[in-house]
Amino acid sequence: MRGNNVLGLIFSNMHEEQLHDLTENRTMGSVPFGGRYCLIDFPLSNMVNSGINKVGVITKRNFQSLMDHLGSGKSWDLSRKREGLFILPPFDAEPFSPNDRIELLSSAQSFLQNSREEFVLITDSNVVCNIDYADVLSQHIQDKADITIVCRCGKPPAEFADPAVYTVAPDNRVCDMLINPGNKGECCYGLNMMLIRRELLIRLITDCVSRNMTNFKRDLLQRNVGNYRIYAYDFKGFAKVICSEIAYFDANMALMLPDVRAQLFDQRRPIYTKVHDNMPARYGLGSSVSNSIVSDGCVIEGEVVNSVLFRGVHVDKGTRVHNCVLLQDAAVGSDCRLSYVIADKNVLIKNERNLLGFESYPMYIAKGSVV
Amino acid sequence: MLPKQEVVAMLLAGGQGSRLGVLTKTLAKPAVPYGGKYRIIDFPLSNCVNSGIECVGVLTQYQPLVLNEYIGSGQPWDLDSTSAGVRVLPPYQRSRRSDWYKGTANAIYQNIPYIERYNPDYVIVLSGDHIYKMDYSKMIAYHKEKKADCTVAVIEVPMEEAGRFGIMNTNADGSVYEFEEKPKAPKSNQASMGIYVFTWSKLREYLEEDEANPKSSNDFGKDVLPAMLKAGERMFAYRFDGYWKDVGTIDSLWESNMDLLNPKIPLDLSESAWKIYSRNPVMPPHYIAKNAKVQNALVAEGCNVYGMVDFSVLFSGVTIAPGAVVRDSIIMPNTRVEAGAVVQYAIVAEDCVVGRNAVVGRRPEDVQDKDAWGIAVVGDGCSIPEGFVIRPKEMVDREKLEQEARKNAR
Numbered sequence A: 001m002r003g004n005n006v007l008g009l010i011f012s013n014m015h016e017e018q019l020h021d022l023t024e025n026r027t028m029g030s031v032p033f034g035g036r037y038c039l040i041d042f043p044l045s046n047m048v049n050s051g052i053n054k055v056g057v058i059t060k061r062n063f064q065s066l067m068d069h070l071g072s073g074k075s076w077d078l079s080r081k082r083e084g085l086f087i088l089p090p091f092d093a094e095p096f097s098p099n100d101r102i103e104l105l106s107s108a109q110s111f112l113q114n115s116r117e118e119f120v121l122i123t124d125s126n127v128v129c130n131i132d133y134a135d136v137l138s139q140h141i142q143d144k145a146d147i148t149i150v151c152r153c154g155k156p157p158a159e160f161a162d163p164a165v166y167t168v169a170p171d172n173r174v175c176d177m178l179i180n181p182g183n184k185g186e187c188c189y190g191l192n193m194m195l196i197r198r199e200l201l202i203r204l205i206t207d208c209v210s211r212n213m214t215n216f217k218r219d220l221l222q223r224n225v226g227n228y229r230i231y232a233y234d235f236k237g238f239a240k241v242i243c244s245e246i247a248y249f250d251a252n253m254a255l256m257l258p259d260v261r262a263q264l265f266d267q268r269r270p271i272y273t274k275v276h277d278n279m280p281a282r283y284g285l286g287s288s289v290s291n292s293i294v295s296d297g298c299v300i301e302g303e304v305v306n307s308v309l310f311r312g313v314h315v316d317k318g319t320r321v322h323n324c325v326l327l328q329d330a331a332v333g334s335d336c337r338l339s340y341v342i343a344d345k346n347v348l349i350k351n352e353r354n355l356l357g358f359e360s361y362p363m364y365i366a367k368g369s370v371v
Numbered sequence B: 001m002l003p004k005q006e007v008v009a010m011l012l013a014g015g016q017g018s019r020l021g022v023l024t025k026t027l028a029k030p031a032v033p034y035g036g037k038y039r040i041i042d043f044p045l046s047n048c049v050n051s052g053i054e055c056v057g058v059l060t061q062y063q064p065l066v067l068n069e070y071i072g073s074g075q076p077w078d079l080d081s082t083s084a085g086v087r088v089l090p091p092y093q094r095s096r097r098s099d100w101y102k103g104t105a106n107a108i109y110q111n112i113p114y115i116e117r118y119n120p121d122y123v124i125v126l127s128g129d130h131i132y133k134m135d136y137s138k139m140i141a142y143h144k145e146k147k148a149d150c151t152v153a154v155i156e157v158p159m160e161e162a163g164r165f166g167i168m169n170t171n172a173d174g175s176v177y178e179f180e181e182k183p184k185a186p187k188s189n190q191a192s193m194g195i196y197v198f199t200w201s202k203l204r205e206y207l208e209e210d211e212a213n214p215k216s217s218n219d220f221g222k223d224v225l226p227a228m229l230k231a232g233e234r235m236f237a238y239r240f241d242g243y244w245k246d247v248g249t250i251d252s253l254w255e256s257n258m259d260l261l262n263p264k265i266p267l268d269l270s271e272s273a274w275k276i277y278s279r280n281p282v283m284p285p286h287y288i289a290k291n292a293k294v295q296n297a298l299v300a301e302g303c304n305v306y307g308m309v310d311f312s313v314l315f316s317g318v319t320i321a322p323g324a325v326v327r328d329s330i331i332m333p334n335t336r337v338e339a340g341a342v343v344q345y346a347i348v349a350e351d352c353v354v355g356r357n358a359v360v361g362r363r364p365e366d367v368q369d370k371d372a373w374g375i376a377v378v379g380d381g382c383s384i385p386e387g388f389v390i391r392p393k394e395m396v397d398r399e400k401l402e403q404e405a406r407k408n409a410r
Helices: A041-049 A064-070 A101-107 A109-113 A133-142 A198-210 A216-224 A245-254 A258-264 B018-024 B042-050 B065-071 B104-109 B112-116 B136-145 B159-164 B200-212 B220-230 B250-259 B398-409
Strands: A006-011 A054-058 A084-088 A119-124 A127-129 A147-154 A164-168 A174-179 A187-197 A230-234 A239-241 A281-283 A288-290 A292-294 A303-305 A320-322 A337-339 A341-343 A354-356 A363-365 B007-012 B055-059 B085-089 B122-127 B130-132 B150-156 B166-170 B176-181 B190-199 B235-239 B244-246 B286-288 B293-299 B308-314 B325-327 B342-344 B346-348 B376-378
Touching: A006 A041, A006 A101, A041 A054, A041 A119, A041 A127, A064 A084, A101 A109, A101 A198, A101 A216, A109 A198, A119 A133, A119 A198, A127 A187, A133 A147, A133 A187, A133 A230, A147 A164, A147 A216, A164 A216, A164 A230, A174 A216, A174 A230, A187 A198, A187 A230, A198 A216, A239 A245, A245 A341, A288 A292, A288 B293, A292 A303, A337 A341, A354 A363, B007 B042, B007 B104, B007 B136, B018 B250, B018 B376, B042 B122, B042 B130, B065 B085, B104 B112, B104 B122, B104 B200, B104 B220, B112 B200, B122 B136, B122 B200, B130 B190, B136 B150, B136 B190, B136 B235, B150 B220, B166 B235, B176 B220, B176 B235, B190 B200, B190 B220, B190 B235, B200 B220, B220 B235, B244 B250, B250 B308, B250 B346, B286 B293, B342 B346
Parallel strands: A006 A054, A006 A119, A054 A084, A147 A230, A288 A303, A303 A320, A320 A337, A337 A354, A341 A363, B007 B055, B007 B122, B055 B085, B150 B235, B293 B308, B308 B325, B325 B342, B346 B376
Antiparallel strands: A119 A187, A127 A239, A147 A187, A164 A174, A164 A187, A281 B293, A292 B286, B122 B190, B130 B244, B150 B190, B166 B176, B166 B190
16 A cells, blocks of 8 residues: 655755765766666655655756656656655755755745645665665654654764764664764764654754754754654665765675675665666677676677676777776777776767776766767 | 547557467467567557557457556557557447457457547558567658558568568559469569558448458458459558568567677667667666676666576576576576576576576577477476476477476376
8 A cells, every 4th residue: 555644855965065076967866876777766766665655856956867867756656646756946046055954944844834744754865775664664653753863883984974973772762963973983873864753844944944053963953862752763774875986886886796786676675767768788799798787778799897887888899898887878989998987978988998997096987078 | 529640550469379379378469578678569559659650559359468467558658648549449348249359350340439539531550460660650651642542561571481471462653453362473572561551431431341241251461451452442562671570480589589689680679769668677787797608698677697698688587597508599587597407599488487407499400300490488487397308399388397297296
C-alpha cells in the first residue's frame, strides 16, 4: 500500500562547493553517478520505496539540468493526481547566504502548510545509499521522538565538511550535538537526513526566522537538543557521502564490489532514474573489459579496466581506459591512454591522447570539452 | 467526438507464432524478447510514433497477458495521449455473431467501430513479427501521390529465396498486376513485407464484402488483396530498402539478433532521429568482472558477467558465472548460467538456470551430421540440472525437463 503519512523534502543544492567542478553547470542532485543515475535518484527512490508519495524538491540555482532529469516525476512513479512530485524553486529573488537551509525551508512554508502528512523527511542529495525510511519512521514512533536524525557510526569521511557529531545514549536519544568538533576518530555523525513532525518543523522554522537565526544545524537543531526529544537512527547499510571529488571518484569505484552493488541496487528496492532508450552496450571484436561498470548505449572496441562508463560512452580501438569515470556520451578516440580521469558529459577525446591523473587527484575534464 | 486522425495504424498481434515453439508457449509472438532489451512489438510501435502516427490499435488474441502488460498505457512509446494513443483490441462479445478473430482481415473488420471513431483517410496495417526501421509517412505520401487504393510495402529478396514470400509482380510505374503467395517459379523478387496502406473507405467496402463471403478465409494476403486486384483497384508496391527481417522462426530470430553484432549491418537502435523505444527494466548498469572475457556482444543492464561471452546477446539481469562459456547465443532476461556450463548456438529464454557444467547446443563444426544440427532452445523458467546436456536443435520447456527428471529419479 502506498502512503505512510510522510512528506519528503529534498535539498538539491547543498554542499555544491565541495564538488565545484561537477556542479558548475548543475545542482548537486543532478550530478551523474554510477553509470546511469543522478545523485537525487537515491533519495527520491528511497522515499518512493519507503511508501512516501509526496516529495518536494527544493532548488536554489542552476536547476535546469535537475528539472530536465526529473520531468514530471514519472520515472519514480511520482507523476500522479494525488500527491506526487513538487519542484520548489526559490521563492524570492534575494540572494541566499551559503548556509541557507532555513531561508529555503521558509520559502517552502506554504508547501509545508498545505500538506496533510504528519511527518516530514528532510534529506540532502549527497549521500549514496539504499535506506528504508519506513524503518526510520517506525523507530521514530516507537521512541516517541520529536526529531529522528539518521546517523552513521564510524570514522567520518576525510573531507566531510561541518559534520554534526552526536552523543547518543543507549536508548538512541541524542544528549549532545557538536558541529565540526575536529576529531578524526570514530563517532556518530549525521547523514543530513532527518524525520520530524511537520507542525514542529513549521514552528521551529518560524521561530528561527523571527529571531533572525539562519544556521540550520546550530540554530534549529543544536539549540534544541535539550528542548525536544531528538533521537538518532543508526544506518548500518552501505552509504557514501559525496563530499569531495575524491569521494565522488571512490564512490563510483565502490560499485565494482559485489556486496556494495547488492546493497545499493537491492532488487526489492530498486533505484529509479530517467529512461534514455539506448541500445544495450555493444562490445566489438578485440574489446577487453575487466572489473568495470558499463551502461546501455556504450560502444567498446578498446580496453577498459576498473572504470565506470555512463550511457552512450564510446571507446575506440587501441585505446586503454584505466580507473576512469566517463560520463554520458563521452567519446574516446583510438589509441588513447586514459588513467584516473573523470570526463564530464559530451567530452570528446581525439585520437592518440594521453591523459593521466593520479589516484589521489583524478583529472577532471569539463562538460563538452574537446581534448 | 474524437479529433480526426488522418492515419490509424492497426497492428496484428494475435498470432501464436507456433514456429517459435517453446518461446511462444506463454506469450504472443510480438512479445518475444529481442536485441537485449526490446520485444518485437517495439519496432512497429516505435516506427509509428517516429512516423507521426498517433493512433495505434493492437489486435490481440493468443496469450495476450504479457503483451497487454507490456503495452500498458503506451507511455514508453509516447502513445499515452488523451485523444489517440495505443489501444489493445481483443475479440469481444456482441449481441449477435460474436467470434474470435478468424483471420487478419476479420480482425480489422471486427474493429471497424474503433477505426471509425477517428474518421481516418488511411489505415495502415502492420504485423508484429518483423525487425526493421521504416518511415511510414513516406509510404503514405507515396500512396497519396499514386492516388492508390492500396499500397503494399515490398523489399527485394534474393531470387532463390523468393519462393518463401508473398511476391508482388509490378508494372514499370509500380502498380501491381499480380500477387503470388509463395510462388514455385517467382517472376520477381519483390517480397511483401506485410505492411499495407489502404484508403479507408475502400478497405471498409472490401472488408464488408469479404465478411459476407462464407468461403473466404478472411485473410489480407489470401482474400482481400486478390479481390481488390481482381476488381481492378489501384494497387501499388512501395519499395523499401534497409534492414528488414522476419523473425518468425528460431533460425531467423537468432540470425536477426546476431545481426546487431555485425558492424556492417546498419541497424542502430539508439540513433536519436529514429530510436526504438521499449519498456526499460529498472536495473543498474551491468558489471564485467576481472577475469571475464566479453567480445562481440550486446550486454544489457543488470547483467553480471564473470565468465566468457562471445558473439552473444545478453538481456537484462543475466548472470554468467565464473568459468561459464556463452558463445553465439541469446540469453533472455534474468537467466543464470552457472559455473562450467557451456552454452553455444542456443536461445535460452527468461528466468532459466543453466546448472553447473550443463551443456546447451553445440557449434556446427563439432557436429558430424549437419542435418542434426540447429539452434538449441530452452523455454522460460527452465532449471537445467547439473551436467545435463541439451543437444543441438533440441527444444525443451519446463514440463519436458520435469518429466525427464522424474524418469531419471525412478
